[in-house]
Amino acid sequence: MKNLLLLAFIAVSLTGIAQKNNxxxxxxxxxxxxxxxxxxxxxxxxxxxxxxxxxxxxxxxxxxxxxxxxxxxxxxxxxxxxxxxxxxxxxxxxxxxxxxxxxxxxxxxxxxxxxxxxxxxxxxxxxxxxxxxxxxxxxxxxxxxxxxxxxxxxxxxxxxxxKIGLVTAQDLFEQNKNITDVPAQQLTKILPTPVAYAETGEAFALPASVNIAYTAGFENEAAYLRTQLNAIAPNAKPVHAELLKDAADKAVIHLEQGTEPEGAYSLEVTGNGVTIKAGSATGIFYGIQSLLQLVPVNVWAGTSKAIQLPGVKVYDAPRFGYRAFMLDVGRNFKPKSTVKKVLDLMALYKLNTFHFHITDDEGWRIEIAGLPELTAIGSQRGYTATNTDHLQPAYGSGPDVNNTQGSGYYTKADFIELLQYANQRHIQVIPEIEAPGHARAASRAMFARYQHFMAAGDTAAAKEYLLHDVQDASKYSSVQNWNDNVIDPAMPSVYHFMEKVVDELRNMYAAAGAPLTTIHMGGDEVPAGVWEKSPAFAALKNSNSNVKTTEDVWYYFYGKLNNILQQRRLFLSGWEETALRKTKLDGKPFRVPNPDFIATPFQVDVWNNVLGDGDEDLAYKLANAGYKVVLSCVTNNYLDMAYYKDFDEPGYYWGAFIDIDKPYGFIPFDYFKNAVVDKNGNAVDQSLFVGKQRLTDYGKSNIVGVKGLLWAETLVDEKRLEYMLLPKLLGIAERAWAKDPEWATADKAAMPQLYRQAWNQFVNRIGKFELPRLDYYGGGYQYRIPVPGAAVINGAVTANIQLPGLVIRYTTNGKTPDTKSALYTGPVTTKGTITFKAFDTRGRSGRAAVIVNP
Known part of the structure; x- marks a missing residue:
């Protein structure tokens, strides 16, 4: 009987295996x-x-x-x-x-x-x-x-x-109704908006063999301009000004030493040539970007070889010295070529700080000499039964470790190359090493290292860089539902690890010849419950009278990190939480600016101003208290937020829906003033800001700049990255560089009309100059093309578009419009279903708008 049962079990098992195999x-x-x-x-x-x-x-x-x-x-x-x-x-x-x-x-x-x-x-x-x-x-x-x-x-x-349903064609029509077509000749052709801009009516015919005459100190900028002109003026040649003695040669771009302050420049185009003056190489570089924007779009497209530059007189200077963009490559990896395209875009629009988010729970993306596990384990994602060979899949990266969405890193040579590329474009790169939270990739990698050396009997090597106490029984769950993503600051090996990483980063910057002034040390979203059952924490509490609770570990940690960086003549950057101290008010949890770090160089990105969540004034509180603050506000500057509420619009929306109007409409020193809708799309009641701190004059001196941020959870490829990035980034660039527009300082009565006029000019500039240029510049960008608005008015369908200059085509037969479909020139009287699409100069289209004319 037992044999029969065994045979039956084997038969069933074999059947299951056969099914699995087939x-x-x-x-x-x-x-x-x-x-x-x-x-x-x-x-x-x-x-x-x-x-x-x-x-x-x-x-x-x-x-x-x-x-x-x-x-x-x-x-x-x-x-x-x-x-x-x-x-x-x-x-x-x-x-x-x-x-x-x-x-x-x-x-x-x-x-x-x-x-x-x-x-x-x-x-x-x-x-x-x-x-x-x-x-x-x-x-x-x-x-x-x-x-x-x-x-x-x-x-x-x-x-x-x-109350907010999906956005319809009629909704878009209503949003666009005040946008009118402005003739191109009436528009400023440089973006961000210069301090002073005037067209003279002259023109300069730029020949293919133009000389680039530079004075000493501007050699690199002349070489850069030569490279940028290669596609349209292939024989352009940098020449030291002293060697260009032929006064009769009028085909010259002059790069001259001036007296303009740092970052400022003057640009003049006459019938005889181009002159850019600046007191620094940075100013010359920005003048070059403005010059490149004066090149007609049809030249970049290759449809015209004649390069006629409009005569202009320009003086320009940046409002903020810190104009930044953050790219997350930890959640989903992006190759070196993609990062270079982003840097080119930043350069064109005069953004000068690249916050490189290279580590997170889901990936460690940079090679660190002496710690190969960080990339062998921490940069690879795929199915794992042990969690020691690589990281688990995240954000849809799948079971295969060779999936380049989830797996990948920059070698030392790659990173040095990127630093040099950025430095040539006057962009400083700030690396971010997330800690103590968002550190799972590093923690798992160092645990794998620990296991390897313990198996080899080398306990000292095993513990040298360990990032968590292996006996810690604490239970927690992060915002992203990780239960093992926080390193333990009570362990001395954590600081040995941090020193190692910082020193290797410094070595790479030195090899690249690139400046390094700060390292971003994260600091956000550490969950409750961490370290409570850590033996290392218990030992620290017994030996350090300043550490009484796990909250004190936080201050201990950032004090130690601050010292590590200051010893290396660097200052610490971090997310807002690094500058806050937890306390209580009337028995309830309350946060105040932490006095410990105010007197030291300490810079914080403040992201949390979610309207209605209570921290709307946090950036201003910290600036008023003395912290150097970067305005990284989610309500206006998180570019990974969906454009609006539509099933087919990608992106998150927990903080806001963000189209290009949100960064454009941001008022850095008074962002309450232009807050229109909350995170759910409802109208903001201005009483929300009663009792909130306003920015003092002292506080204004502590606002160092503005940052746009692109988190990568939904960035599955380069196409999605560019869709979320553009054209929103142009709003960031405008607000970071240009002075406050008239509407921003006007009273409440005058502000709406002034804003509508300025917005109309801005979107015409985007649609007629910037997007057509980006179709071809730097190999072309796959920016988001807006969906047309449409409404039935007096029995006919009228369409409009957010960005004038894009072409609208339509069909009346139920088919999706293509480049051969009818061009929209006025109201459509045909009854039935009308489908509209907008197209760029390459024939690429956005999503369709569908409306029924009854």
Missing amino acids: FNPRQLAVSWQVLENGYQGEAQSATAFTFVNKNKTPLPATGWKIYFNFGRSVLKAIDGNVTVQHENGDLYSIAPAAGFAPLAPGDSVRIGFTSEAWVVNFTDAPNGLFLVWDGASTGTSLPAVNIIPSTQPKQYLRFKGD
Whole structure:
């Protein structure tokens, strides 16, 4: 009998193995849709996968898990006879429960689950699905998820009382209604807006063999200009001014020493040539960017070889000395070529600080000599059963460690090359090493190093750079749902690690000949519960009378980091939390500016001014207290936020919806004044700002500049990066460089009309000069093309566009417009469905607007 039972068990097992061997996960089609936001009246959503078996064999009832990434906290499965389990971070798994039946060929199964908060657009959807058989060390990707759009109110309204539906063509028409076409000859042709700009009516015909005459000290700028002109003036030649003695030679671009202050320049184009004067090489460089913007678009496009530069007289100087952009490559990696394109874009629009977010929970992206584990482990993502060979998948990167979205890093040579590239463009690179939170990649890498040396019997080497106490039993969950992403500042090895990383970074900057004045040391989103059961913390508390609670570890940590950097003649930069001290007011948690670091060079990025969340004035509080503050405000400057509420618009929206009007409309010294809508899209009640700190004159002296930020959770490729970046970055550049426009300082009565006039000029400049140039400049950029607005007026459909200069085409037969479709020139009287699209100069289009003319 026992033998029969054994044979039966073996037979069943072999059948299961055969099914697994014959079942191809790539033939398991999957779709996903929102069932309902505000499910069961709670702040949660119900969504569902549908799996369709397109194999010739069934999906077994047991022996597998399907993994997926999802940016919400999953609560429970609601159907499908499965369990949905949180693994770590944004990774979840689906496993068959006892009642799960084999999925026969052609059959389907719905697996629904609830999750916290709500889901609005397609980038909220789960992604990166893969199947792992029990006992297997690798996973197999499923096909890409078919995301079914939300069309019903219960699917797209976020919560009870949500008044903001999906944006329609009529909504866009209303937003664009005050935008009118301005003739190109009436527009300023340089962006950001110069201090003084005048066209003279003259013109200079730039020949292909133009000489670039430079005075001593401007050799690098002359060489840069030569490179930039190569495509349109291939014989341009830098010549030292003293060697250019032929006074009859009028085909000259002069780069001359002047008396302008740092960063300022003057530019004059006459019929005889071009003269750029500046008191510094930086000013000359900015003058060159303005000169390049005067080159007609058809020249960059290659459709005209005659280069006629308009005669202008320009004086210009930056408002802020710190004009920054942050790119996150930790969450999703971006290759060196992409970073260079970003640097070229920054240079063109006179942004001078590149905040390089090169480490995070999901990836360590830079080679550090002597610590190979940081890149061997910390830069690679894929399925792992042990969490010691590489990091787990995140943001849909899938099971394969060779997926370049999730895996990748910059070698020392790569990083030095990027530093040199930025330095040539007068851009300073600030590296960010996230700590103590957002440090999982580093922590796991150093734990793998620890295990390796412990196995080899070398305890000292194992502990040399360890970043967490292996006996720590603390329980916590970060905002991104990690349970092991915080390093332990109570451990001396943490500071040995930090010194090692800082010194290696300094070595790379020295090799590149690039300036390094500060390192950004993170400091954000450390969850409650950390270190509470850490033996290292207990030992520190016993030996240091200043450390009584885990809150004190925070101040201890940043005090030590501050000393490490100051010893190396660097100052510390960090997120706003690094400058705050936690206390209580009337028994409730309260935060105040930390007095410990005010007297030292200490710079903070303040991101949290979410309207309605209580910290709207935090940037001004810290500046008024004496901290040097970078305005990195989520409400206006987080470029990864979705343009507006539409299922097909990618990006996050937890802080705001952000189109180019948000950074353009930002008033650095009084951002309350132009706050129009909150994070949910509702009109802001100005009483919200009653009792909030305003920026004092002293505080204004501590605002060092403005930063645009692009976090990478949804940046799956370069196309998505450029879509989210442009044209929003141009609003950042305008506000960081140009002086306050008239509307920003006007009274409440005059402000709306002045703003509409200035906005109209700005969007005409973007649509007629900047976007056409970006179609070709630097190899071309895939910026977002806005969706046309459309409305039925007096029986005809009228269309408009946010950025005049883009071409609108339409169809009346239900087909999607292409470059051969009818050109929109006026109201369309045809009845039925009218479909509009906008096109750039290359024939690339944005999304369609559809409207019915009854």
